[in-house]
Amino acid sequence: MGGYGDIQLLREDGLRLDGRKLDESRPVTIQAGILPAADGSAMVTHGLNVAVAAVYGPMEAHPRKIQRQDRAVIDVRYNMAPFSTSDRIRPGFNRRSREISKVTAEALESVVLVERYPRSKIRVEIEILAAEAGTRCAGITAASVALADAGIPMRDMIVGVASGKIEDTVVLDLDKAEDNYGQADLPAGILPNTGEIAFLQMDGDLSPEEFDLAMEYNFKAAKEIHEIMVEALQSRYQGGDK
């Protein structure tokens, strides 16, 4: 979390700087099957964030040392495009993107029926084209829709959501200013049908009560975004363009 300075993030009327209520998410749109070269793909816009995911496979896992005898491995690459942030990012992996890739892969391995594809690999490529706080969550949501679009069996999809704390107040879905000047961020990957959690990170300062409220907001947002995910898949496969 950034500074705890004097930046005012809540207005006199109790709303947030962009006019949202405390438990209101930024607008989300999802399109499935947007990359013709991939086996499955999706684009998620979440506020001003743009995340694209492509899925390739299941395919032979190589080098052989990454193979698992009893299941498939999921190889996730989360990458931010050089033009996705305010200051240009030099192309290539950094520590942040490696960590996000790792925990995203582990989250997806918890829902994909990996035991159906022993010794194989499923590649998930997440590209962030525009970043405005919350890209890892938009990436997880996009990856889930892309996996479903690729026809890969899953127990449930994962919805990427986040809540946080600004001016000692718990709010849903931090935008860029709130992320920079807020006090806590709690991103989670929620399985909307089972209510389980496959991904969880947090940084900042939250009391147990604040954590409970933040998770309550996260579950509410997951339910809403899940509906948009399902609609995106339905419009692709029921009377969609393909």
Place this chain on the structure above:
Amino acid sequence: MVELVPNLLRQELGRLAEQDARIDGRARFEGRDIHLETNCLYNAEGSAKVTMGKTVVYAGVKFEIRTPWPDRPSEGSLMCGAELRPVAHRKYEPGPPSPESIELGRVVDRGIRESGCIDMDSLCIIPGEKVWGVMIDIHVLSDGGNIFDACGLAAIAALRTAVVPAERFDVGEDYTLPVNGTPIMASFTRVGGRYVYDPCEEEELGGDERIHITIGDEGHLHSLQKGLRGVFTPQEFAEIFEVAQEKCAELRKIVAKEEAN
């Protein structure tokens, strides 16, 4: 991953060529449908998305302030790079930039740079101290064939919508980057023995060498590149150059139309 070039595909492309036909039903010099969208990304100072058949490409422009080269104290700089990341096709592997992606970025860079559409002196803030560095990054998201033309189009369209973020860097007010021209690339691949325009994925897989031609507003050449194994005759070049003139003029109209919107 090595792409297997099936002999059957090559034979089929040869058979189709004898009937002057193409695998996706197009005429020899017919391009695929093109969709161009500009200013589509937050944070990029200029951006464009190009869809050509199964190819999807984004380009984004960023600015930075740098110290000019000592021998050119009043000139800014322009750099164009392309990434062929594993998102774009199952044939692309993660790792350092491949020779293919470096070639792609450099060919697009030359076409824009050599057309003179950016006046490097106009990128000067304080001579000898501060100049703008303009960076065009091209991100290929889906390689469905002929990514060169898609990248060239995305790059110039993004550049032409770019706004110099002077306020953010505390050096005055934001202004639209002056771009004097629209250099456009046209690419041809030898398929079944003869050149076709705008090759699709199968034609690249079962084809031979390729030629990329970038043409400016006045019809002058600004960059040429011959890639892959194979040779061609001056007569063959003359034929595709003439086609390229026509295609580039058409694409330039698409850019102008998007800008007018």
